[in-house]
Amino acid sequence: MRRRAFLKTAAVTGFTAGAVAQPAKRLNFVFILIDDLGWRDVGFNGTRFYRTPNIDALAARGMRFSNAYAAAPVGSPTRASILTGKYPARHGVTNSLPGHHALDHSRLRGPDPKQFLPLEEVTLAEELKSAGYVTASIGKWHLGGIRYYPEKQGFDINIGGTDSGAPRSHVYPKWSGNPPIDGQLGEYLSDRLTRAAEDFIRSQAQHPFFLYVAHYGVHHPFEGRTDVVARYRRSIRQDDPQNNPTYAAMIENVDESVGRLVKKVEEEGLTENTVFIVTSDNGGLDAAEVDGQLATSNVPLKGGKGYLYEGGIRTPLCIFWPGVTKARSISSVPVISTDFYPTLGQMAGISRNMGRPVDGVSLVPLLQGTAPLRRTALYWHYPHYSTQGGRPGAAIRQHDFKLILWYEDQSVELYNLNADPGEKTNVAESDPARTSELKASLKKWLDTMPLEMPVSNADYDPERETEGLAQAIREQLQNGELPSPSRKPE
Numbered sequence: 001m002r003r004r005a006f007l008k009t010a011a012v013t014g015f016t017a018g019a020v021a022q023p024a025k026r027l028n029f030v031f032i033l034i035d036d037l038g039w040r041d042v043g044f045n046g047t048r049f050y051r052t053p054n055i056d057a058l059a060a061r062g063m064r065f066s067n068a069y070a071a072a073p074v075g076s077p078t079r080a081s082i083l084t085g086k087y088p089a090r091h092g093v094t095n096s097l098p099g100h101h102a103l104d105h106s107r108l109r110g111p112d113p114k115q116f117l118p119l120e121e122v123t124l125a126e127e128l129k130s131a132g133y134v135t136a137s138i139g140k141w142h143l144g145g146i147r148y149y150p151e152k153q154g155f156d157i158n159i160g161g162t163d164s165g166a167p168r169s170h171v172y173p174k175w176s177g178n179p180p181i182d183g184q185l186g187e188y189l190s191d192r193l194t195r196a197a198e199d200f201i202r203s204q205a206q207h208p209f210f211l212y213v214a215h216y217g218v219h220h221p222f223e224g225r226t227d228v229v230a231r232y233r234r235s236i237r238q239d240d241p242q243n244n245p246t247y248a249a250m251i252e253n254v255d256e257s258v259g260r261l262v263k264k265v266e267e268e269g270l271t272e273n274t275v276f277i278v279t280s281d282n283g284g285l286d287a288a289e290v291d292g293q294l295a296t297s298n299v300p301l302k303g304g305k306g307y308l309y310e311g312g313i314r315t316p317l318c319i320f321w322p323g324v325t326k327a328r329s330i331s332s333v334p335v336i337s338t339d340f341y342p343t344l345g346q347m348a349g350i351s352r353n354m355g356r357p358v359d360g361v362s363l364v365p366l367l368q369g370t371a372p373l374r375r376t377a378l379y380w381h382y383p384h385y386s387t388q389g390g391r392p393g394a395a396i397r398q399h400d401f402k403l404i405l406w407y408e409d410q411s412v413e414l415y416n417l418n419a420d421p422g423e424k425t426n427v428a429e430s431d432p433a434r435t436s437e438l439k440a441s442l443k444k445w446l447d448t449m450p451l452e453m454p455v456s457n458a459d460y461d462p463e464r465e466t467e468g469l470a471q472a473i474r475e476q477l478q479n480g481e482l483p484s485p486s487r488k489p490e
């Protein structure tokens with residue numbers, strides 16, 4: 001506890017322990033989190049319509065993961081897991097903030113999620129800062145109000161991070177209402193954030209740094225640069241479920257950002273000691289429309305953001321660690337957001353000082369190609385009704401199999417993801433032994449977590465069940481927090 005208190009003091013005062021006499025070649029980290037980017041939204045996972053040449057080039061230089069997962073099907077919990085190494089079931093930020101509370105007639109009432117990442121958590125930024133790193137959070141934060149901003153969680157610099165889950169706009173001058181970035185006429189939001197990240201890299205070229213770039217794109221509001229949208233409009237293929245030119249333009253902009261940051265690192269002569277990580281916080285949003293068509297599609301995966309099916313939690317991930325990751329290497333080992341904390345800790349050589357229990361495991365053996373991971377399963381606990389229509393439940397992935405436990409009625413679904421990545425055939429009844437084994441493992445894990453379960457709702461009314469969700473969606477639409485829903489809650 002004394003160490004924790006010390007770290008908090010260090011974070012508040014800006015004192016950086018051990019900030020002197022660092023070896024010349026300490027690793028820098030550029031962690032790029034693209035909001036709502038779906039698993040199939042990148043070239044290396046098979047999109048045909050969107051173009052991500054810069055992300056693909058980075059993946060080609062390093063290792064990409066075909067079974068990478070977000071810790072939750074929505075953003076805030078995953079963001080908290082990246083920064084703490086803990087499952088949402090442990091850190092308590094279980095829903096996208098602020099979460100909705102209007103499900104008056106649903107079968108269950110979800111617990112109130114924490115409305116912030118508690119300051120007691122020692123974040124990856126705090127760990128790296130105390131080891132002499134300069135730390136910057138550029139872009140979306142979404143982990144609490146002003147008392148819980150990045151500056152309070154180990155980041156020396158916070159540009160554009162607030163309690164908001166979505167910008168008012170991605171397009172200047174409309175986005176100038178987003179605090180607190182100064183605007184430049186005609187500049188697109190992701191371009192502005194990229195410029196800030198480039199400035200940071202230039203200013204810290206002589207110092208080890210941790211740069212966390214959390215793009216507001218490709219989250220709604222769906223607004224692309226008009227010239228880019230127009231170009232994609234000309235290449236729509238009606239036989240492709242991914243055919244939205246606005247969303248394609250948004251992806252192109254964040255991809256360009258990746259390219260610009262790689263280039264800036266090269267210009268500063270830092271390529272040899274700078275690690276790049278590109279990933280997403282949840283699956284693609286396939287429950288909203290723009291220009292009369294779905295924003296994106298996660299096909300062949302099932303479902304999307306807000307769901308415990310693969311479309312909601314499987315994400316793109318590539319890691320380039322110069323001199324270590326083999327070019328064009330692919331890992332199919334299941335990995336999850338909680339793993340970044342111990343991974344970056346080990347890469348930075350500070351893991352021995354990171355003594356607190358985390359749920360993630362270091363991916364360094366996979367990146368080095370030296371050993372398998374010693375982990376048997378991944379777990380999810382999402383005790384809420386999502387605004388996309390997802391229902392409260394838990395899940396476990398062990399080897400090729402995934403079991404989902406629905407909290408409403410304790411029913412389960414079991415899928416062989418190797419044979420059936422689209423989760424079309426529920427094999428729970430035909431494979432009762434594995435079903436009971438995985439269900440028991442999942443329940444055992446749930447028992448070890450300091451979590452809150454949803455409770456039965458005295459006002460449950462199946463006739464009016466979706467009213468509450470509809471009301472929640474209406475409220476969020478009025479607040480500008482949601483795009484138009486195109487799909488009724490299931």
Ligand SMILES: [Ca+2]
Nearest residue numbers: 035036075281
């Ligand atoms: Ca998100």
